[in-house]
Amino acid sequence: MPLHQYHFNASISSSSSTFLAPPSAFASSSRTQNFSLPLRNSEICRCVATPQEAKTPTGASLLPVSPSFFSSSAIMYLRIAYKTSVSRNANIGKLQAGYLFPEVARRRNAHKEKYPDAQVISLGIGDTTEPIPDVITSSMSKHIFQKCQALSTLEGYSGYGAEQGEKSLRAAIRSTFYADLGINDDDIFVSDGAKCDISRLQVVFGSDVTMAVQDPSYPAYVDSSVIMGQTGQFQKDVEKYANIEYMNCTPVNGFFPDLSKSARTDIIFFCSPNNPTGAAATREQLTRLVQFAKDNGSIIVYDSAYAMYMSDDNPRSIFEIPGAREVAIETSSFSKYAGFTGVRLGWTVVPKELLFSDGFPVARDFNRVVCTCFNGASNIAQAGGLACLSPEGLKAMREVIGFYKENTEIIVDTFNSLGFKVYGGRNAPYVWVHFPGRSSWEVFAEILEKTHVVTTPGSGFGPGGEGFVRVSAFGHRANVLEACKRFRQLYK
Structure with a gap:
């Protein structure tokens, strides 16, 4: 079969925060970009950014395409010639946006692309960093x-x-x-x-x-x-x-x-x-x-x-x-x-x-x-x-845990010195910092943009987390110290 080009015309939101918004949010305040992707065994089709519509004017089906497929924050729909008779699991359709931690990682990667020379420090996703003993x-x-x-x-x-x-x-x-x-x-x-x-x-x-x-x-x-x-x-x-x-x-x-x-x-x-x-x-x-x-x-x-x-x-x-x-x-x-x-x-x-x-x-x-x-x-x-x-293994694990707990003390002391209400840190490798009256995602974006440090927005853990940011202690000591230095510069 010949190799065809698929042409995509899609509206891309100018604000990364709208990624978590419903598809209708992309109907305005956007700019247009064209994409050409090689696909095999298919006919030429056009992808249009009309996420508020499930059908094209001709009635053809539109398939939502993951933003990561295009390395952008657009939500796109690909016209397809065939679909099965199997209904989508309606329960999965209830889920809101993406799962929290992949979404944090997506925003971190987008930030790295925006600032390729910045030293981005991740204190967001709770992934360990120290070598296994x-x-x-x-x-x-x-x-x-x-x-x-x-x-x-x-x-x-x-x-x-x-x-x-x-x-x-x-x-x-x-x-x-x-x-x-x-x-x-x-x-x-x-x-x-x-x-x-x-x-x-x-x-x-x-x-x-x-x-x-x-x-x-x-x-x-x-x-x-x-x-x-x-x-x-x-x-x-x-x-x-x-x-x-x-x-x-x-x-x-x-x-x-x-x-x-x-x-x-x-x-x-x-x-x-x-x-x-x-x-x-x-x-x-x-x-x-x-x-x-x-x-x-x-x-x-x-x-x-x-x-x-x-x-x-x-x-x-x-x-x-x-x-x-x-x-x-x-x-x-x-x-x-x-x-x-x-x-x-x-x-x-x-x-x-x-x-x-x-x-x-x-x-x-x-x-x-x-x-x-x-x-x-x-x-x-x-x-x-x-x-x-x-x-020997238990002793080694306790030493690694002790290292992370020292990191939490450094983070807690930093935010306390800046006048924030701080919770956690003593019994877990997470520090829960209160930003009263502010959106968690807004604070997340502010910290990432101005300090190049990744945290986790509290609202991602439920409505009770709104106004908080979680800071993970899973990090190399030099990175934790550098992140705390940046926090002090931002909130002094």
Whole structure:
């Protein structure tokens, strides 16, 4: 087939902030650019920037094209000659704009293109930066070498592992994090990360459950609920999805919700230490949360991904609270402990005591979903997990965590010295800075434009985050110091 040129005529917004606006926002205040892209096996077509229309005047379908495809902030529609009869998942259509962290990364990349000579420092997305400790990588390397040698022999070859994880790693997780808490090895499911397990749990719960989240909170809880069909439409006037209970967590209530004002839901997502606020729930608060779940017959999904950052004498696990095994699931990860954000290794604990309303064990359904949707974590990653939980590995992880906590102290001291109200930092690698009366995205853009430092807008974590910016402590020390120097210059 001959190679054809596709010609695109599209309106491009002059303001990057309108990327998150609805398509109709591009109907005005724009300029026109033409694009020519080579495509094969197709006929010539024209893309017009009429996002407010789903059809062309002739009735031909218009397919929305991702802005990243064109390396611009335009929303474009490509005329297509054929479409299937399969309807789009209406629940995914409810999602607003892009997922928060890819959108932050997109704006960071656009800024780099605008200022190619600037030293852009990223304190936004919570990705670790320090090398994985050598004691852990050495163990992984040794395992890889031995495994590869064995795999090349008939006697040593092995295929799929257990979907629930290697027995030795499950035992090590239990003895390290859940000793004397009534958790058994087979209550633990090893995975490729806590975020992945959140989605698998949503599959277990299905579309008919009701959901509560802290506000603000990690966006994956809400977005996975939307995708599963547990919510109504997005309500722009309040910046919330219908049918989700947003439990307001503010400085006024110590970032712990007033449970007396919270409606009953089937599932309660709760993260402590919290992302993004850095707040850690006390033993008394978690005792109230467990009792609230029992009184309402609810299930708590407790995200403990930052438990090792805890400095206060607060529970590291929900299972430290009496009765929690009857109402709670806990998910966690090696990502922020050992720098495993790319290695991908986590776990979820589903106690046998946790039952559905008909008496069926939740763990059995979770096991079925895991066995259906997952083939188990990489045995190489699991070898890294075992190395992490050795005495030497635990010591190395604590040292890395201590380094990041020193970064938080530097950031907290900087914003305090500038007169800002600052939260977090003590029990989590995040600093939650208040900019009262201002838009979070506006502050994000101001900091990026004037200091070349990437942060995260608080409103991306829910309406309760409006007016705040999250600053991550995951950064090289020199970059953190330089970023703080720029913050002082901007807000002195």
